[in-house]
Amino acid sequence: MRTVEEHQAVVAALLPALPAEEVALGAAHNRVLARDVTAQVALPGFDNSAMDGYAARWSEITGTPVRLPVADDIPAGRTDVRPLAPGTVQRIMTGAPLPPGADVVVPVELTDGRTDVVEIRDVPAAGSHLRHAGEDIAAGAVALTAGTPLGAAQLGLAAAVGARSLWVRRRPRVLVLSTGSELVDPGTPLLPGQIYESNSALLAAAVEDAGGTARRLHFVPDDVDQFLTTVRAELGGRGDGPADLLLTSGGVSAGAYEVVKDAFGDLGTVEFVKVAMQPGGPQGAGTVDGVPVVTLPGNPVSSFVSFEVFVRPALRRALGHAAPGRLRAPATLTAPLRSPAGKRQFLRGRYDAGQVSQVGGPGSHLVAHLARANCLVAVPEDVTELPAGAQVDVVLIEGALQ
Numbered sequence: 001m002r003t004v005e006e007h008q009a010v011v012a013a014l015l016p017a018l019p020a021e022e023v024a025l026g027a028a029h030n031r032v033l034a035r036d037v038t039a040q041v042a043l044p045g046f047d048n049s050a051m052d053g054y055a056a057r058w059s060e061i062t063g064t065p066v067r068l069p070v071a072d073d074i075p076a077g078r079t080d081v082r083p084l085a086p087g088t089v090q091r092i093m094t095g096a097p098l099p100p101g102a103d104v105v106v107p108v109e110l111t112d113g114r115t116d117v118v119e120i121r122d123v124p125a126a127g128s129h130l131r132h133a134g135e136d137i138a139a140g141a142v143a144l145t146a147g148t149p150l151g152a153a154q155l156g157l158a159a160a161v162g163a164r165s166l167w168v169r170r171r172p173r174v175l176v177l178s179t180g181s182e183l184v185d186p187g188t189p190l191l192p193g194q195i196y197e198s199n200s201a202l203l204a205a206a207v208e209d210a211g212g213t214a215r216r217l218h219f220v221p222d223d224v225d226q227f228l229t230t231v232r233a234e235l236g237g238r239g240d241g242p243a244d245l246l247l248t249s250g251g252v253s254a255g256a257y258e259v260v261k262d263a264f265g266d267l268g269t270v271e272f273v274k275v276a277m278q279p280g281g282p283q284g285a286g287t288v289d290g291v292p293v294v295t296l297p298g299n300p301v302s303s304f305v306s307f308e309v310f311v312r313p314a315l316r317r318a319l320g321h322a323a324p325g326r327l328r329a330p331a332t333l334t335a336p337l338r339s340p341a342g343k344r345q346f347l348r349g350r351y352d353a354g355q356v357s358q359v360g361g362p363g364s365h366l367v368a369h370l371a372r373a374n375c376l377v378a379v380p381e382d383v384t385e386l387p388a389g390a391q392v393d394v395v396l397i398e399g400a401l402q
């Protein structure tokens, strides 16, 4: 039996780093930076005011109240600011360049607000309300390093330092194919013994969450020829280049109609193994016509957990994420739990403020319970029971954390 780490390494090895492409800033949201971004300008770019008020010399305003002529008016964006003449102030707005010679800004609230001669009624501390050139980042410094996920703050910084476009990793193109003769499209009436197909919705969303693009192929019954025909017709892509990964679900365990195992087993390029974990024991990985393939078990919770443990980190590593794993946290169990010997168990849990409660039992068909969970509770292979109050390691599913 393979360990979790061994199978993680096998899956990761299937997915090489994705090529980089240059995209407009707006298209880079939620992508992963492929090249460092160097600041073209310092931030702030020049000494400027943090308040609407008056730029002054601190030594000239200490004996309040004091009345000084307002020599100039400096809105933000003014490009011809003149030095501050002795014995004068200049009215200045937030973000406007500080006139040379000024060493304090008096907020308008501490004055009478006039524009010819202003009365300053209170003195702020020396040096107050100034923003200094380069205090946030220096020109020429690395603003964002390759591997950084590009969220709102990172895109804001990229624009602030002058970037119009960014080098990011191409999104992996992932095909998702479910198998099973019992499966029916949601919305269609069910006959006895049939169920609604749900894994492709689950896996496509998980792929998108991980940073990839997913194409759901219409699911196929447990028929080897139909399965292989569907797979081979799709692996080459639809004009956008070949898929980076094919994900299948179902048909990999020990039964009589294991379509994925039967079809790919004969090719000799996909290896089917048991991994020492629950759920997600039966796994397969390899290539078909040169395209990486990962075959996930069909139970919905098994598909989800297998994706989380094997596929998501591999996709994110290929995307260049500096930290491809989920956030993990130590948590205290609210109730005792049991776990099978020799297997790493990933129970579904709800984490809140350092405590975690199990959601539902260990059964890998419990998709309603999965949907209420916000974390996976990882129980090591050598642990068979834990009392309430024990410390466990939880894997936080960010999108579900609320």
Ligand SMILES: Nc1nc2c(c(=O)[nH]1)N[C@H]1C(S)=C(S)[C@@H](COP(=O)(O)OP(=O)(O)OC[C@H]3O[C@@H](n4cnc5c(N)ncnc54)[C@H](O)[C@@H]3O)O[C@H]1N2
Residues within 6 Å of the ligand: 178, 179, 180, 182, 183, 195, 196, 197, 198, 199, 200, 249, 250, 251, 252, 253, 254, 255, 258, 279, 280, 281, 282, 296, 297, 298, 299, 300, 302, 364
């Ligand atoms: N004799 C044994 N039986 C089983 C073993 C075993 O080792 N020996 N392993 C069990 C484990 S663990 C798992 S997990 C499953 C994996 O089975 P398959 O990958 O072959 O999946 P299926 O048999 O096709 O389906 C399992 C289960 O999940 C439902 N399913 C499948 N696909 C979908 C889908 N797209 N949407 C919704 N639900 C789906 C399917 O109806 C079954 O209920 O095998 C155990 N058995």
Ligand code: MOO
Residues within 6 Å of the ligand: 277, 278, 279, 280, 281, 282, 297, 299, 302, 364, 365
């Ligand atoms: O290991 Mo299966 O993947 O539990 O139900």
